[in-house]
């Protein structure tokens with residue numbers, strides 16, 4: 001079932017979460033143990049992230065560097081299908097522009113369509129750590145909006161090879177990313193919102209937001225979206241902070257602010273266990289207020305750890 005149908009059918013805030021595919025070499029059981037804890041809260045759907053290949057430099061005995069291309073977390077399509085078939089819960093695999101030609105994308109879409117997967121979250125992807133700016137593949141999509149257009153074409157039965165006879169239309173429900181505090185590369189919020197509207201006008205059915213720690217930023221974002229004519233559901237992304245290090249890395253990586261009240265609590269912490277508790281309490285407060293506001297769903301960033309999300313879900317659902 002499509003995310004948009006889950007939302008339209010429900011009169012309460014849905015529970016959803018995002019999983020990372022296991023590291024290369026790990027078994028499906030690894031992911032199963034994480035999901036089983038969260039199934040208790042009846043997730044409407046589960047997102048599965050996509051991870052591009054990375055470049056690593058290895059120092060050899062002679063002091064020279066060897067370049068290595070690694071994909072640490074392959075298997076988004078396989079894991080998505082396995083979860084949907086084993087649990088009966090709908091999945092939302094993420095697909096990115098980075099590393100894909102349009103033909104690679106079309107082939108992945110064909111696999112997903114054959115597997116009966118109805119939902120996608122379409123993203124551009126970040127530049128690899130060794131590159132400053134995102135560079136699309138020579139025959140690839142440059143922005144998420146281009147990926148949305150490609151999927152919309154397939155939904156209309158238009159494949160890359162225009163000469164195909166009897167091409168079968170897919171029927172994907174499309175999600176895209178939105179940034180309450182603006183995307184890091186965008187010159188300002190208005191321009192970022194203009195591009196977000198382009199993604200929606202191109203066919204996106206729902207938006208999932210980047211994590212934020214101050215609900216007022218989400219409320220302001222939703223209002224501005226509505227003012228400029230974006231009418232699709234906007235699903236807030238919640239990340240429980242879990243280590244002291246994240247106080248520095250989250251703002252740096254995701255270009256988000258931590259509110260004064262949260263920082264004041266974090267600096268009082270003596271250990272990471274204390275931080276873990278603060279993170280859970282903060283996310284519970286955020287979630288309760290968002291549910292009261294009437295958000296369509298909560299999207300929890302698990303980042304591979306489910307215990308804190310379980311405790312939050314138990315407190316708010």
Ligand SMILES: Cc1cc2nc3c(=O)[nH]c(=O)nc-3n(C[C@H](O)[C@H](O)[C@H](O)COP(=O)(O)OP(=O)(O)OC[C@H]3O[C@@H](n4cnc5c(N)ncnc54)[C@H](O)[C@@H]3O)c2cc1C
Pocket residue numbers: 048049050051052094095096121122123124125126127142143144145177178183184185186191192195199208209210211237
């Ligand atoms: C909910 C969520 C899930 C995510 N999941 C993943 C994942 O699974 N794997 C992964 O690799 N990354 C993931 N990301 C990260 C995402 O790939 C990065 O944030 C990336 O830098 C931007 O992706 P986007 O889809 O928002 O890009 P876009 O919408 O393409 O925007 C990228 C930048 O370009 C600008 N822009 C957009 N369109 C145009 C245009 N036509 N002309 C000029 N500028 C334009 C935008 O303002 C923005 O600054 C996720 C992010 C979110 C919020």
